[in-house]
Amino acid sequence: MKTKTAIEFVGVFKSFEAQPVLKGLNLQIPWSGITTILGPSGCGKSVTLKHVIGIEQADRGKVVVDGWDMARIRRGELIALRKRIGVLFQSSALFDSMTVMENVAFGLRMHTKMTEEEIAERVHVCLDAVRLAGTEAKMPVELSGGMRKRAALARAIAMQPDFILYDEPTTGLDPNTSSVVGDYILKLQSELNVTSVVVTHDMPLARRVSDRVALLYDGEAVVQGPVDEVEASKNEIFELFIEGRLG
Ligand SMILES: Nc1ncnc2c1ncn2[C@@H]1O[C@H](COP(=O)(O)OP(=O)(O)O)[C@@H](O)[C@H]1O
Numbered sequence: 001m002k003t004k005t006a007i008e009f010v011g012v013f014k015s016f017e018a019q020p021v022l023k024g025l026n027l028q029i030p031w032s033g034i035t036t037i038l039g040p041s042g043c044g045k046s047v048t049l050k051h052v053i054g055i056e057q058a059d060r061g062k063v064v065v066d067g068w069d070m071a072r073i074r075r076g077e078l079i080a081l082r083k084r085i086g087v088l089f090q091s092s093a094l095f096d097s098m099t100v101m102e103n104v105a106f107g108l109r110m111h112t113k114m115t116e117e118e119i120a121e122r123v124h125v126c127l128d129a130v131r132l133a134g135t136e137a138k139m140p141v142e143l144s145g146g147m148r149k150r151a152a153l154a155r156a157i158a159m160q161p162d163f164i165l166y167d168e169p170t171t172g173l174d175p176n177t178s179s180v181v182g183d184y185i186l187k188l189q190s191e192l193n194v195t196s197v198v199v200t201h202d203m204p205l206a207r208r209v210s211d212r213v214a215l216l217y218d219g220e221a222v223v224q225g226p227v228d229e230v231e232a233s234k235n236e237i238f239e240l241f242i243e244g245r246l247g
């Protein structure tokens with residue numbers, strides 16, 4: 001049976017050495033749809049995502065993913081959970097020494113018993129979904145920035161995940177390419193019916209793709225909810241953020 005929320009942070013604290021990053025974060029991410037975590041650079045967005053995949057653990061409070069308490073989850077269960085989470089990392093989205101085919105096939109080779117033929121078929125389907133069919137033999141350096149993001153997206157969906165996490169999917173891309181990445185986030189969302197979490201400070205992207213947003217600031221979600229409600233809330237910190245005055 002599914003839990004009410006897909007991902008939940010309950011009073012989460014996290015510090016690195018003496019630097020507190022999360023200071024009692026409460027965050028609810030419902031099943032399906034796209035939830036966007038907004039916030040200025042360095043506020044802890046990537047750290048928050050790392051708690052979802054169990055790379056970081058809360059010092060205090062609770063992170064619950066699909067009903068699993070991430071502080072108590074056993075190794076085997078964590079591995080199984082991670083297979084259900086596709087991640088588009090902020091940087092080094094692809095392995096530079098591997099072809100596009102090998103990149104997209106990576107998780108399938110690691111975690112499944114699929115035959116080479118089945119892998120090739122699945123890779124083709126995923127590349128086709130991001131209009132990159134035919135680039136199988138190319139190396140990442142041969143692709144444009146936007147194509148690399150799309151190839152990374154193909155890799156993120158290869159394992160047919162239930163969750164997709166996007167860390168700054170448009171950072172470093174020009175407005176046109178960013179808009180195309182936004183198109184694919186929406187396209188995959190409607191085709192795959194996954195639960196997506198987008199981390200960004202790109203407000204145009206957030207407005208376009210989000211069902212819900214949460215603004216992370218000073219270690220907490222200062223406002224969260226459906227995007228139109230948050231925009232209408234006149235929350236002072238949110239207004240500063242959209243004016244680009246939060247840093
Ligand atoms: N492994 C780590 N060790 C020490 N400090 C870290 C570590 N990971 C993140 N931080 C610090 O935590 C803060 C939040 O980082 P991050 O989540 O990457 O911010 P962003 O919102 O830009 O993604 C930053 O000050 C960063 O330097």
Ligand SMILES: [Mg+2]
Nearest residue numbers: 045046090168
């Ligand atoms: Mg980050």
